[in-house]
Amino acid sequence: MPITSVDIDPQALTLTVIADFTAPVRKLWDAYLDPRQIERFWGPPTHPATFTRHDGFTGGLTKYHMTDPEGQTYHGYWNWVAVEEGISFEVRDGFAGEDGNPNPELPTTRATFEFSPTALGSRLVTTSYFDSLEELEQLQAMGMVEGMSSAMGQIDGVLADLASFAFGNSTETQLIGDTQARVSRVVRGTVAQIWQAFTDEALLRRWQLGPDGWEMTVCEVGSKAGDTMRTQWRETQSGESFGFTGEVLEITPPQRLVTTERMVSPADQNGEESPETINELTLTPVEGGTLAAYLITYPSTEVREMILATGMAEGLEISFVRLEREVLA
Numbered sequence: 083m084p085i086t087s088v089d090i091d092p093q094a095l096t097l098t099v100i101a102d103f104t105a106p107v108r109k110l111w112d113a114y115l116d117p118r119q120i121e122r123f124w125g126p127p128t129h130p131a132t133f134t135r136h137d138g139f140t141g142g143l144t145k146y147h148m149t150d151p152e153g154q155t156y157h158g159y160w161n162w163v164a165v166e167e168g169i170s171f172e173v174r175d176g177f178a179g180e181d182g183n184p185n186p187e188l189p190t191t192r193a194t195f196e197f198s199p200t201a202l203g204s205r206l207v208t209t210s211y212f213d214s215l216e217e218l219e220q221l222q223a224m225g226m227v228e229g230m231s232s233a234m235g236q237i238d239g240v241l242a243d244l245a246s247f248a249f250g251n252s253t254e255t256q257l258i259g260d261t262q263a264r265v266s267r268v269v270r271g272t273v274a275q276i277w278q279a280f281t282d283e284a285l286l287r288r289w290q291l292g293p294d295g296w297e298m299t300v301c302e303v304g305s306k307a308g309d310t311m312r313t314q315w316r317e318t319q320s321g322e323s324f325g326f327t328g329e330v331l332e333i334t335p336p337q338r339l340v341t342t343e344r345m346v347s348p349a350d351q352n353g354e355e356s357p358e359t360i361n362e363l364t365l366t367p368v369e370g371g372t373l374a375a376y377l378i379t380y381p382s383t384e385v386r387e388m389i390l391a392t393g394m395a396e397g398l399e400i401s402f403v404r405l406e407r408e409v410l411a
Contacts, residue, residue, distance in 0.1 A: 084234050088227060095212040097227070101234050104203040105241040111168050111197050112368045113240055117375060118256070118266060121146070123236035126229055129156070132258055134182075134377060138366045139337045140165050144173070145182050157182060163192070167367065170196045175210070189217040206234075253399035255390065260383045265395055266375040267402055271410045273365045276372045277336030279405055280363065281305070286313075289405040292397040295319060304330035304341075311341055331360070339363045357385045374402075 084101040091098070103110055113119045117136040125131035125148040135145040144160035157180060160173035176190035184190070192211040197204060208230070212218040253267040269276055279285045283301045291298060292315070300314035307330050314325030325346045332340035340363070345356040362377040380386040 084238060085231055088231070090218070090222070090227075092215055092218065095215060095218055097210040097212075097218065097222075099208045099227075099230055099234070101206045101208075101237075102200060102203065103206070103237065103241065107168060107197050107199050107204040108369050109241050110204045110206060110237075113237060114171075114195065115366050116368055116373055117264070118254075119240055122240045123233050124148075126232040127236065134258060134262065135362070135364075136366075137162055137338060137364060138165065138171075139334075141334075142337070145178070155180065159184060168197065170194060189213065189220060191217075191221070253395050253402060255395045257386075258377070261380045261386060263378050263380070263386060263390065264375060265378065265398060266373060267399070268368060268371050268373050269402055269410075270371040270406050273367050273372050274336050275410060276365050276374060279409055280339065280374075281335075285409055289409050290401050291315065291404065292400055299323070300325060305333070306330065307332060311343075314346070328358075328361075337365050357381050357389075359385075359389070 084103050085099060086102050087098075087100045089098045090096075113123070115136075115138045117133040120136065121131045121133045124133075124146065129148040129150050131146050131148050133144065133146040135143055137143055140162055142162040144162070145157070146159070147155045147157040149155050157178035158176065159178045159182070160175055163172040163174060165171045172192065172194045174190055175193045177185045177188040179185050189212070194207075194209045194211075196207040196209075198207075199205075210221075210226075212221070253265060256264045256266075258264055271279075279289065281303055283303050286301050286303065287298045290313075296315050296317055298313065299316050300312055302310065302312040304311050309330045311328045311330060312325065314323060316323040326343050327346055328341045328343040330339070330341050332338065341361050342358055343361050344358040358381065360379040362379075364375050364377075366373040366375070378386075380389065
């Protein structure tokens with residue numbers, strides 16, 4: 083058990099938990115910032131967590147839920163107040179309804195996470211600040227201490243399974259709920275470099291091509307909410323072509339880009355439009371580069387299965403390899 087002390091101070095209205103790990107600080111930090119990793123330990127074993135948004139930057143937002151054995155979900159959120167890369171972060175931690183919006187009937191806390199090296203590895207000091215003694219006692223009665231202890235007890239297992247998150251692994255796809263999928267990969271390069279690669283039209287034409295033999299003939303990237311985005315590719319030998327159109331919904335350089343996307347195909351000429359998805363791209367610095375994570379929301383389970391079956395993730399992996407080899411080398 084990594085927890086070495088738990089201190090409840092009713093005078094200062096704080097709950098402080100200290101935990102020690104044999105892994106270095108970078109590994110522990112990444113475990114909290116990488117949604118693929120934190121959802122493996124944030125919920126107790128009987129209530130696994132799913133993170134549908136995890137920004138990890140000042141002003142960002144995290145949305146997650148835990149699912150009990152009967153399938154009931156319990157939702158929460160973080161508002162990211164401050165981030166000092168590799169050292170500490172501060173959030174406002176609260177409960178949410180099934181729609182993901184904050185639940186005003188339950189208290190919120192200010193929580194700080196401080197990471198430091200030790201002779202054997204690393205230490206995490208988590209301090210929760212409460213607005214009143216009643217709130218402290220309420221959350222304590224709801225099992226806050228037991229929940230944190232159970233969650234932290236799972237971190238060692240996640241840190242030991244480092245191969246699953248090693249730099250160089252191919253693009254991976256995780257199904258979330260009935261209509262979402264998270265497609266993610268660690269890409270060699272800084273957040274600023276990867277952001278530029280995703281938003282600079284000249285760079286996109288060099289790497290976002292899929293299999294060899296294709297060229298990007300149209301590339302229009304929006305720079306603000308409401309802008310239209312258009313891309314089109316052509317197979318150089320056969321002349322076969324396809325493309326996408328969409329709209330920028332949200333943009334927070336250099337970490338987050340949310341757009342709609344719809345394939346432009348011959349079916350459109352018959353008055354039938356392809357299904358539209360919402361693509362949320364988040365860039366997070368991790369060991370070995372930048373985690374590029376797409377959360378894609380589809381209109382239905384059937385559409386999700388249809389699009390994933392086209393080899394979308396495989397095509398993205400080919401493009402990421404080209405990005406590292408030809409743009410970031």
